[in-house]
Amino acid sequence: MIFGSLHVLDLAIIVAYLLAVIWIGQRAAKATASEEGFFLAGRKLGKLYQFFLNFGNATEPQGAVSTASFVFQQGAAGSWLSFQTVFMNPYFWFMNVWFRRVRLTTVSDLFEDRFASRGLSLFYALFQILVACVFLGFGNVVAYRIAASLVVKPEATWTVTERASVEGYRELRKLEKEFTAGALAPELKPKLDLLRDQSARGELHSYVTLLNDVAFYVGFALVVGTYIVLGGMAAAAVNEGLQSILIIVFSVLLIPTGIHAIGGWHMLAEKVPPNFFKLFGAGGTAQFSAWNLAGILLVSLVQIHGLSHNMGICGSAKNEFAARTGVSGNYLKRIMIILWAFAGLIAVAVFGVGGLADPDSAWGAMSNKLLGPGLIGLMLAGVLAGTMSTLAAKALAISSLFVRNVYRQIWPDVTQAQGVFYARCTIAAVLVLGGVSAWLMGDFLSIVNLVLTVNLPFGAAVLMIYFWRRLTSAAVWTSVILSTLVILVIPWTASRSAAMSTHASLVQTTPGPTGRPEGVYFSTVLRQRPNDLTSPLVGGGRFNFELWVLNHVGLKAAELTKNQRLTAQFFFDGLFPFAVLILVSLFTRRTDPKRVAEFYGKMKTPVGATPELEAAAMEETRRNPARFDHTKLFPRSAWEFCKWDRVDTIGFVVCCALSAAIIGLFLLALAAAGP
Structure with missing residues (x-):
């Protein structure tokens, strides 16, 4: 060694x-x-x-x-x-x-x-x-x-601080087990709360x-x-x-x-x-x-x-x-x-x-x-x-x-x-x-x-570019800015605002599955002063602004489990950009129809097998951008979904079969290993 x-x-x-x-x-x-x-x-x-x-x-x-x-x-x-x-x-x-x-x-x-x-x-x-x-x-x-x-690092070479950090972590896990089993002595509850607070602050570690x-x-x-x-x-x-x-x-x-x-x-x-x-x-x-x-x-x-x-x-x-x-x-x-x-x-x-x-x-x-x-x-x-x-x-x-x-x-x-x-x-x-x-x-x-969420504002915009002819640049600007504020800026900056991070309605906690308190809106809720269980609560980490919005339209956030709160956030984040894109597009000026036609004509033109064939195919598309419009699934609509050809269909079926086979392989392996 x-x-x-x-x-x-x-x-x-x-x-x-x-x-x-x-x-x-x-x-x-x-x-x-x-x-x-x-x-x-x-x-x-x-x-x-x-x-x-x-x-x-x-x-x-x-x-x-x-x-x-x-x-x-x-x-x-x-x-x-x-x-x-x-x-x-x-x-x-x-x-x-x-x-x-x-x-x-x-x-x-x-x-x-x-x-x-x-x-x-x-x-x-x-x-x-x-x-x-x-x-x-x-x-x-x-x-x-x-x-x-x-x-x-070998245990024999740990410093006093390092040893205290690891031993504190081990004691926390031991007390958590006793608490979950209902065997925790009442006099140890304050100690458990202090260790939980230290863990949330990143002061405890399982190894050095x-x-x-x-x-x-x-x-x-x-x-x-x-x-x-x-x-x-x-x-x-x-x-x-x-x-x-x-x-x-x-x-x-x-x-x-x-x-x-x-x-x-x-x-x-x-x-x-x-x-x-x-x-x-x-x-x-x-x-x-x-x-x-x-x-x-x-x-x-x-x-x-x-x-x-x-x-x-x-x-x-x-x-x-x-x-x-x-x-x-x-x-x-x-x-x-x-x-x-x-x-x-x-x-x-x-x-x-x-x-x-x-x-x-x-x-x-x-x-x-x-x-x-x-x-x-x-x-x-x-x-x-x-x-x-x-x-x-x-x-x-x-x-x-x-x-x-x-x-x-x-x-x-x-x-x-x-x-x-x-x-x-x-x-x-x-x-x-x-x-x-x-x-x-x-x-x-x-x-x-x-x-998981940082690319959602532009991810939704790119997906809609590929499929919706009616999409406008104004809608993309609006969706990207609003989604960035709602999904990224407000959730990740709220804890830096004293008014928000200490507001009584926002630093609510609810018992988790093991009885450990969990923040309803903030990912972590700590005591304002370390080692002082009487100090007020303060929120830290990500603020679930999406859940706060949903709570104001009827969803009772405090009654949800941590898993359900996270689920609500993900569905809100995944759907919100699309709602803005569609709504704003319907009320803003369309993009130049000629440019849009050339774009979707190109998207329907298969890539040529050789540089010469590729150049010829694109030249023909520039002359006639609508030459593949007969392949549209909804011919008279602004949606650009196309009918599948043989390669699309066979490839998709094979991919689905492979996905099913891998799930089946997993199940068979578990059955072979289990009792």
Whole structure:
């Protein structure tokens, strides 16, 4: 052991991986002379690269850790927070084509192409640059927390403060168990309340790590920045192959080692409660209802359209079928989710039900207990690979937005070489900002909520652009501004207003499932003065403004469970932007009909198999934009839904069958493992 729990072999594996991705970036640098080569790899990526891009971008370590944690607490039913995405895959069969068929470089270009609005294009670019700080920060935080749990500090070397933090955490978990069982002595209730308050302030920890967060973020940014700055999208695509292999290794490692540790596959049924093997129904405290998952699925489907890297990933495909083939990468992720769920079940067998003080540390605790020298290194390399693959695509998308939709609006005569240079500078800048964002981030669950909703304002607008001819730029402006205020600005700034964070009606609490008080509107409600249970309450974290609005139209917020309050928020957030878009569009001036006709004519024109066929097809569409209007499902309406052709139908049916097969595989695996 030379660095906490890491062996020299582990460090060698991690260093080898980091050197490999930088070497790949250097090798790919030759194809990045032009902006299209740098941002879209020349639109030449085939089916295999699209598979790797989609799989790497969709599969992140946070999913593994959260899935294992929820399964450890609730049984197999806890996997639905991640596994619900299996229902989204058939939709990607169509969505990937839209982003390829629009024939643009960035999502910002879409607003200029559809509305001739450089203002909307610029606003989207600036909005996404800020959003990138959230996504990059979130990715950094997840990677750091997993890595930190694997590089732990020996207990003998703890400081007094560190020991007090860990012992306080352990005491909190012990008192919580007694409280839930109704066996807590009355004189210990004030102690429990104080520990709860300390936990909410982030003063208690389940382990002590040797890994410095700032050093980790700096090193992480340097490696990702180096290979993307050198090779652009081509480097990202090639690296996805290596990173995808490591992600699979990361997901598989704990299964055979865990099965061996508990004495064989048959021991799962003996050591894990029978109800933990039920995919439908909860093995522990139910946190995710069907309505809750439907709300999460709604916001996921809407916000995914606003992601800045969609155009880069799908637009880099050499043809439509290559873009659609990327769906297979998403299916492989669903298989990974099943593996993550079984890792959670194995954790139950290894540690016992409720055997970990911190359920979120299940993945790290198992890794430390089961993996030997070399395997820990592979696990860490997989964590880094999963995070890097996601961050690379986002950083590349932001650089293209800045160069094409911000810089060129000010200096339109920038050469291709200069554009690539400024893109590289932008990548370095956003990675630094992502590290700063990660350092400032706090409550993990609030971060997840932010990541799920931050792209909803533009996600709804992009979806409506593809399907509704009547949509106006005024409606998009109104919806984006109002949705940003309602979904993002007010909820995330309310706690900084003393008038709101201390208002008696807003800092209400209600008993949770275990009897622990939960905020009705604020995600956390603390005592104003630490260690003083007589001080007034103050709200912190995210303010559920959506629930406050619904409460004023008849929904009784205080009578809802935490799960139901979150569900109400998600449905409100998912539907509100559409309501504004439709209502305002009906009362504002239409976009130039000729421009609109050309846009939807292009969206109905299949991408040509060769550059020559593509140019000929688009020239014919420019002459006759309505040449494919006979394919519209509602010919005389403003809705642009089209009839499915043979490829649409067969692909959708196959995707549905694959989704059903994966659910069936999960059920069969659970039945084989259970009693």
